[in-house]
Amino acid sequence: MSEANPPENAEYTVEIDDGRAWTPVCRYQDLLPGRGIAVLVGPQGEQVAVFSERGGAVHALANRDPFSGAHVISRGLLGSRGSVPVVISPMLKQAFDLRTGRCLDEDHAPDGATAHLRVWPVRVVAARLAEAC
Amino acid sequence: MIEKSLVLVGHGMVGQRFLEALSEQPAAGQPHRWRVTVLAEEPRPAYDRVHLTSWFSGTSAEELTLCPPGFIEQHGIDLRLGDPATAIDRRARTVTTRSGAELRYDALVLATGSYPFVPPVPGHDAAGCHVYRTIEDLEAITASARHATVGAVVGGGLLGLEAAGALRAMGLETHVVEFAPRLMALQVDDGGGAVLRRKIEDLGVHVHTGAGTRRIDADENGRARTMALSDGTGLAVDLVVFSAGVRPRDQLARDCGLPVGERGGIAVDEHCRTPDPHIWAIGECALAVDGRVYGLVAPGYAMADTVARELAGTGAEFTGADTSTKLKLLGVDVASFGDALGTTEGALEVLYANSRAGIYKKLVVSADGRLLGGILVGDAESYATLRPLAIGKSQLPGPAEQLLVPAAAGRQGPLVLPDEAVVCSCHHVSKAAIRAAVSERGMRTVPEVKKCTKAGTGCGSCVKLLGSVVAEELEAGGIEVARGLCEHFTHTRAELYEIVRVKGITGFSRLIDEHGSGEGCDICKPAVASILAALGNGHVLDGEQAALQDTNDHFLANLQRNGSYSVVPRVPGGEITPAGLITIGEIARDYGLYTKITGGQRIDLFGATVDQLPGIWRRLVDAGFESGHAYGKALRTVKSCVGRTWCRYGVQDSVALAIELELRYRGLRAPHKLKSAVSGCARECAEAQSKDFGVIATSEGWNLYVGGNGGMTPRHADLLAADLDHDTLIRTIDRFLMFYVRTADRLERTAPWLGRLEGGLDHLRAVVMDDSLGICAELDELMARHVETYEDEWAATLADPERVRRFVSFANAPGTPDPTVRFVHERDGIRPARPEEDGFPLAPALIAGPALEVRTR
Numbered sequence: 003m004s005e006a007n008p009p010e011n012a013e014y015t016v017e018i019d020d021g022r023a024w025t026p027v028c029r030y031q032d033l034l035p036g037r038g039i040a041v042l043v044g045p046q047g048e049q050v051a052v053f054s055e056r057g058g059a060v061h062a063l064a065n066r067d068p069f070s071g072a073h074v075i076s077r078g079l080l081g082s083r084g085s086v087p088v089v090i091s092p093m094l095k096q097a098f099d100l101r102t103g104r105c106l107d108e109d110h111a112p113d114g115a116t117a118h119l120r121v122w123p124v125r126v127v128a129a130r131l132a133e134a135c
Numbered sequence: 136m137i138e139k140s141l142v143l144v145g146h147g148m149v150g151q152r153f154l155e156a157l158s159e160q161p162a163a164g165q166p167h168r169w170r171v172t173v174l175a176e177e178p179r180p181a182y183d184r185v186h187l188t189s190w191f192s193g194t195s196a197e198e199l200t201l202c203p204p205g206f207i208e209q210h211g212i213d214l215r216l217g218d219p220a221t222a223i224d225r226r227a228r229t230v231t232t233r234s235g236a237e238l239r240y241d242a243l244v245l246a247t248g249s250y251p252f253v254p255p256v257p258g259h260d261a262a263g264c265h266v267y268r269t270i271e272d273l274e275a276i277t278a279s280a281r282h283a284t285v286g287a288v289v290g291g292g293l294l295g296l297e298a299a300g301a302l303r304a305m306g307l308e309t310h311v312v313e314f315a316p317r318l319m320a321l322q323v324d325d326g327g328g329a330v331l332r333r334k335i336e337d338l339g340v341h342v343h344t345g346a347g348t349r350r351i352d353a354d355e356n357g358r359a360r361t362m363a364l365s366d367g368t369g370l371a372v373d374l375v376v377f378s379a380g381v382r383p384r385d386q387l388a389r390d391c392g393l394p395v396g397e398r399g400g401i402a403v404d405e406h407c408r409t410p411d412p413h414i415w416a417i418g419e420c421a422l423a424v425d426g427r428v429y430g431l432v433a434p435g436y437a438m439a440d441t442v443a444r445e446l447a448g449t450g451a452e453f454t455g456a457d458t459s460t461k462l463k464l465l466g467v468d469v470a471s472f473g474d475a476l477g478t479t480e481g482a483l484e485v486l487y488a489n490s491r492a493g494i495y496k497k498l499v500v501s502a503d504g505r506l507l508g509g510i511l512v513g514d515a516e517s518y519a520t521l522r523p524l525a526i527g528k529s530q531l532p533g534p535a536e537q538l539l540v541p542a543a544a545g546r547q548g549p550l551v552l553p554d555e556a557v558v559c560s561c562h563h564v565s566k567a568a569i570r571a572a573v574s575e576r577g578m579r580t581v582p583e584v585k586k587c588t589k590a591g592t593g594c595g596s597c598v599k600l601l602g603s604v605v606a607e608e609l610e611a612g613g614i615e616v617a618r619g620l621c622e623h624f625t626h627t628r629a630e631l632y633e634i635v636r637v638k639g640i641t642g643f644s645r646l647i648d649e650h651g652s653g654e655g656c657d658i659c660k661p662a663v664a665s666i667l668a669a670l671g672n673g674h675v676l677d678g679e680q681a682a683l684q685d686t687n688d689h690f691l692a693n694l695q696r697n698g699s700y701s702v703v704p705r706v707p708g709g710e711i712t713p714a715g716l717i718t719i720g721e722i723a724r725d726y727g728l729y730t731k732i733t734g735g736q737r738i739d740l741f742g743a744t745v746d747q748l749p750g751i752w753r754r755l756v757d758a759g760f761e762s763g764h765a766y767g768k769a770l771r772t773v774k775s776c777v778g779r780t781w782c783r784y785g786v787q788d789s790v791a792l793a794i795e796l797e798l799r800y801r802g803l804r805a806p807h808k809l810k811s812a813v814s815g816c817a818r819e820c821a822e823a824q825s826k827d828f829g830v831i832a833t834s835e836g837w838n839l840y841v842g843g844n845g846g847m848t849p850r851h852a853d854l855l856a857a858d859l860d861h862d863t864l865i866r867t868i869d870r871f872l873m874f875y876v877r878t879a880d881r882l883e884r885t886a887p888w889l890g891r892l893e894g895g896l897d898h899l900r901a902v903v904m905d906d907s908l909g910i911c912a913e914l915d916e917l918m919a920r921h922v923e924t925y926e927d928e929w930a931a932t933l934a935d936p937e938r939v940r941r942f943v944s945f946a947n948a949p950g951t952p953d954p955t956v957r958f959v960h961e962r963d964g965i966r967p968a969r970p971e972e973d974g975f976p977l978a979p980a981l982i983a984g985p986a987l988e989v990r991t992r
């Protein structure tokens with residue numbers, strides 16, 4: 003699952019499955035609809051971009067922009083292409099499907115790698131964020 | 136699958152193209168896989184020799200590279216730089232290299248290019264004599280030019296003129312010596328040569344045609360000092376560039392007994408294969424089956440494709456190529472295409488010449504009215520349309536003379552092009568293929584068509600024509616070419632501005648729900664954000680507006696290539712106190728930032744990470760600095776010259792006015808950025824005429840110029856009004872700006888806006904000075920509101936913890952700096968580390984500013 007529809011209530015936490023367990027990463031109200039934030043996930047400290055759409059759905063994708071190599075996807079604008087919800091990289095403006103991470107503009111990055119963003123499982127739960135966060 | 140070895144000798148333009156073409160061949164159906172070794176003589180991978188001259192104007196060797204990062208590794212290629220092939224043993228099927236390596240091959244591809252021909256005149260090897268082919272050659276020329284004042288180029292062909300331009304640009308007095316009676320003898324005729332010569336002489340280059348080089352004499356240090364010409368002229372020169380043609384590098388082939396042409400070139404058949412079935416030759420070193428050695432890159436690329444397909448078992452032929460050329464030599468457009476010199480039997484010529492304007496055009500037409508070729512000097516606009524017609528030997532779409540006179544330009548649309556006409560010669564894409572991409576494969580935009588046909592992805596010279604073919608085909612298919620902002624709004628920016636203003640809309644959600652569709656995108660969101668800001672809807676980071684801003688506006692700073700940001704405080708009019716300079720210096724030092732004076736008379740601090748921005752700005756704001764809006768589509772700078780206060784020529788206080796204007800319009804959000812300047816007299820040291828609005832002092836008052844632009848399409852501003860007094864000047868600028876903000880398209884600077892404004896400058900003057908539309912009161916009021924409600928975005932951001940909260944690296948680890956933002960040292964400063972480099976993350980500030988928050992647990 004890569005998206006979640008959270009309830010209206012404010013006391014909710016966003017969690018990402020880092021491969022070992024669901025880990026809280028931020029409060030739901032930290033997310034500004036239509037924008038993203040960056041969080042660190044897992045033992046390797048991987049950078050993940052978390053977004054909430056205007057309609058409320060939450061998505062988590064890799065933060066590294068394959069075209070520039072910079073970790074800036076979380077600073078992109080959200081929008082839509084046809085019926086596809088997208089995030090647009092702030093660097094060179096390629097669009098990525100928020101649900102699958104697929105790049106809609108190019109198949110490959112300049113270094114030859116496939117231009118795909120890893121999608122992380124994300125959910126919103128009614129729990130208080132741990133003090134540590 | 137069996138693996139076979141392929142050795143490519145030469146990693147130049149054609150060699151690289153060959154590697155790419157080979158990697159693009161479908162893997163399925165291939166008889167075997169190729170293990171590729173490349174022997175390269177030069178110390179670096181293939182680079183763009185065609186644009187070599189741009190190295191002189193600052194394009195770096197890295198930027199010229201043709202080898203995409205990771206390409207070599209990804210395709211498992213063994214690239215051996217600086218290790219040229221020295222011998223071929225055809226019986227054993229091995230190649231020996233300079234370092235002594237011996238490589239076996241199943242297929243050997245020679246792409247060794249050519250070498251510059253140096254006429255064997257006495258003294259040709261003196262110090263200060265150079266050739267022009269590689270980056271090392273240019274480095275040597277630059278080094279030599281440091282001690283030189285007069286340069287001569289031997290050879291007035293295409294390359295010679297490029298070299299002359301480079302010498303000129305380095306400030307040398309420059310001569311061009313050409314043996315033939317005219318310049319560019321291969322491409323243009325006498326008439327064209329004469330016009331070209333005049334234009335080039337106007338640029339201060341001395342041209343000697345019909346003259347050979349006799350002798351070069353050196354001084355006691357062995358450095359060239361004089362040059363004697365065959366017409367008796369003696370030139371005092373201390374730098375010579377030979378550009379007298381090239382010769383194919385066919386020595387390897389000669390030495391192993393492969394046939395070469397009488398005037399050089401490795402002889403190949405229509406598959407670019409030599410008589411040895413294991414050896415191919417492509418590019419400038421090859422003598423093609425039509426008996427020609429091609430000195431241009433496009434035929435070389437076609438040969439590379441041919442051999443790549445041969446090796447993949449798909450079969451292909453190269454039987455000859457078009458040698459049309461279009462270039463800008465020293466700023467003069469020159470094009471020649473098809474049978475330019477009229478050598479076809481019965482060919483007729485149609486001429487148009489205007490020596491005052493420096494234009495010469497000739498079409499070569501067959502007796503039955505087909506276009507065979509032509510020459511264009513001074514105005515090569517119609518090249519894109521005419522060349523395909525000539526290559527297809529097509530019937531002329533109208534009287535030949537009409538194609539030549541400028542007034543007929545409108546008739547030269549792509550509709551007159553026959554279907555088989557080649558629109559993109561780099562990738563050999565015909566008009567029919569482009570039309571099919573639109574009508575059959577459903578492509579709707581130029582980028583889509585580029586992606587699926589490859590047209591326009593080479594040199595780029597066909598992109599304009601490509602655009603019109605696509606547009607015509609869409610129109611012909613009854614597909615509406617969308618006029619709206621993007622897929623979410625069918626309105627233009629100006630229409631949306633009116634909707635927002637009249638309906639009093641204050642948020643994006645309401646606008647898109649009532650007047651658009653979908654969720655928006657990177658085009659409409661920032662455009663709407665700018666409209667909302669221009670109509671005074673509060674801080675750009677508040678409420679829903681925050682989600683609309685492009686990343687620069689979102690962090691009130693400019694995103695750089697590695698994800699760090701730059702910070703530009705406002706320096707109104709470019710006036711800054713010593714204390715201000717010291718403060719900026721201290722902040723940059725404490726945060727380890729790179730500093731640079733911008734082209735806009737202020738200081739840019741580079742390398743800040745997101746989480747450092749509030750700290751940096753707190754110190755700047757405390758020292759009295761404000762946001763410079765370098766990130767916004769807003770007023771940037773009002774540059775000034777020092778003016779009457781100090782300058783002995785100045786007639787008004789240009790600095791005071793520049794400061795006043797910058798403070799008045801700071802923060803004004805507009806369809807695009809706005810720039811201005813004020814000069815203290817007609818000498819125009821502030822370059823006001825290249826600005827969106829520029830002011831030049833007169834003894835009577837101020838002249839106001841509007842619609843100027845630097846950048847990609849420079850335009851001199853038009854004089855809107857002369858000798859204005861201070862108050863009238865300000866009022867006129869107020870109205871001009873607000874009228875622009877209200878009616879321009881998204882990302883339309885004032886120059887193109889004015890260019891398309893119906894009624895032009897006269898209409899604009901009537902609107903803002905005589906109130907012909909009756910809107911001046913409204914425009915005045917909007918500006919008054921802007922001036923009253925202006926607040927510094929950064930000060931306001933820092934005052935509100937909610938706004939500051941977004942400036943964190945990671946929401947769940949706010950104190951951790953982003954470890955991927957790394958820098959290296961360069962020239963006493965820092966720069967972003969390149970992907971292959973190890974860098975260091977920026978250290979936190981050494982000294983905390985007095986106002987930095989201290990967190991207690």
Ligand code: SRM
Binds near residue numbers: 731732846
């Ligand atoms: C920093 C600076 C270069 C420098 O180191 O000197 C600069 C840097 C950028 N310029 Fe510029 N321009 C800078 C002066 C200029 C000038 C000179 C001037 O202002 O007198 C020009 C030509 C004048 C003009 O605009 O008419 C200029 C014409 C452009 C253009 C072409 C605009 C056009 O209409 O054709 C672009 C591209 C665009 O805006 O679409 C551009 C775009 C940019 C961008 C925004 C490119 C980008 O998207 O990253 C650069 C970002 C700035 C940053 O990261 O801080 N920059 N740029 C200069 C900042 C001046 C300042 O103090 O604000």
Ligand SMILES: Cc1cc2nc3c(=O)[nH]c(=O)nc-3n(C[C@H](O)[C@H](O)[C@H](O)COP(=O)(O)OP(=O)(O)OC[C@H]3O[C@@H](n4cnc5c(N)ncnc54)[C@H](O)[C@@H]3O)c2cc1C
Binds near residue numbers: 175177184219248417
């Ligand atoms: C300044 C300049 C401007 C030009 N402008 C234009 C233009 O506007 N339009 C146009 O069409 N063309 C232009 N050209 C010509 C164009 O650059 C050439 O047609 C093109 O580079 C030919 O490609 P190539 O691969 O055959 O040769 P090259 O690019 O010269 O590559 C050959 C490579 O092989 C290497 N080599 C040679 N011998 C060996 C060996 N024994 N072992 C290993 N390596 C070897 C060479 O060092 C070189 O790197 C221009 C050329 C110059 C110099």
Ligand code: SF4
Binds near residue numbers: 777778814816
């Ligand atoms: S524009 Fe005139 S007043 Fe200003 S510095 Fe130049 S010469 Fe002096």
Ligand code: FES
Binds near residue numbers: 560591592594596
């Ligand atoms: S002609 Fe060069 S890209 Fe099309």
